Amino acid sequence: MNIADMMGALRRRWYVLVAGLLIAVAAAYGAWTVVKVDYTRTATQLMLPGPGTIPEDANPFLYVGGLSQAADVLTRKMGSPDVLADVTETYPDAEITVTRDPLSSGPVLLITAVSESDADAGRAVDELVTLTDTTLREIQSTEGIPDDERITLVTLTQDEKGVVGMKNRMVAAGGAAVGVGVLTLLLVALIDGLARSRSRRRGRRRRVPPALVVAEDEAGTAVEGVREDDDLDDDDEHSADTAEDAQDDRLPEPAARVP
Known part of the structure; x- marks a missing residue:
């Protein structure tokens, strides 16, 4: 078509x-x-070097360039289901991710929580901000890093209100x-x-000629049509004969000849 x-x-x-x-x-x-809207909340954290790894009274933000590998290690650790188990069990409907911030070239972590409840998304982000700091300290404590050389986390941004998603x-x-x-x-x-x-099928049946030879399943209908046409022909002949007889009866008889 x-x-x-x-x-x-x-x-x-x-x-x-x-x-x-x-x-x-x-x-x-x-x-x-039926489909509900979702709310997205985010937070970003920056890694800073320990005071023992930079010159005295130096600006720590100028020495964050070498912490990218440490940020990758922390994000990999935060991606473990065992680490996020407490948060995911508390907020089972929330979608939680901890990754490197793609908009930054520095050691910046991006925490995202998506939920149908704005309040749940906000509380999940709060717990994740605390959890990342705790996890970083545990990693460094396990490795026996001195306190003055340990990397710290500083919260840069944290949403106070969720972004409504209509997708x-x-x-x-x-x-x-x-x-x-x-x-x-x-x-x-x-x-x-x-x-x-x-x-179209009805139209074909109406246009079947009287003398047409048709298939066996349609023979009854076609023969009946032929018979009806023959009867019509006989009626026409009978009417013609009757008309001729009536006309003969109306003609006057010829007068007798006088000798």
Whole structure:
């Protein structure tokens, strides 16, 4: 079926199209209502070198360039399910990630929590900020690093209010509407095709000639049509004979000749 045929089918079966559009709108609204919005909260932390590893009274922010490897080690440690077990059990519906900040070239950690509850996302970020600092101190304590040489974490940013995410809602509503729309088009094409096929079959049956030899399953109908045509022919001949007899009766008899 090409575009022209499809447009014709939509015009002929407009009632199916209207019903499909109404159902599509209802499905999109239902998906929009059922799917909830999510809230995203983030926090960033910067690694600073220990005071014993830099010159006295020096600015520690000028010596963060060599801490990128330490940041990779900490993010790998924070990615372990065992480390995040307490937070994930407390907030099972939250999506939690701790990675390097892709927008920064320095040793900056990016903590992200996504949840359907803004409050839960905020509390999860608070616990993660504390957990990263605790985990870093445990790693350095295990390695026996002196206190004055230990790396510390400084919180740079932390969201006070979550960012509302509408992506899931939009995807669900759009998918529902598109799905119902496609099904409507298929239904229109199916109904129109069946109706037109039925009409063509009826037209062929009406146009069968009386003398046409047909298949065995249609012989009864065709023979009956031939018989009806023969009866019509006999009736026409009988009517013609009756008309001729009536005309003969109306003609006057010739007068007798006088000798």
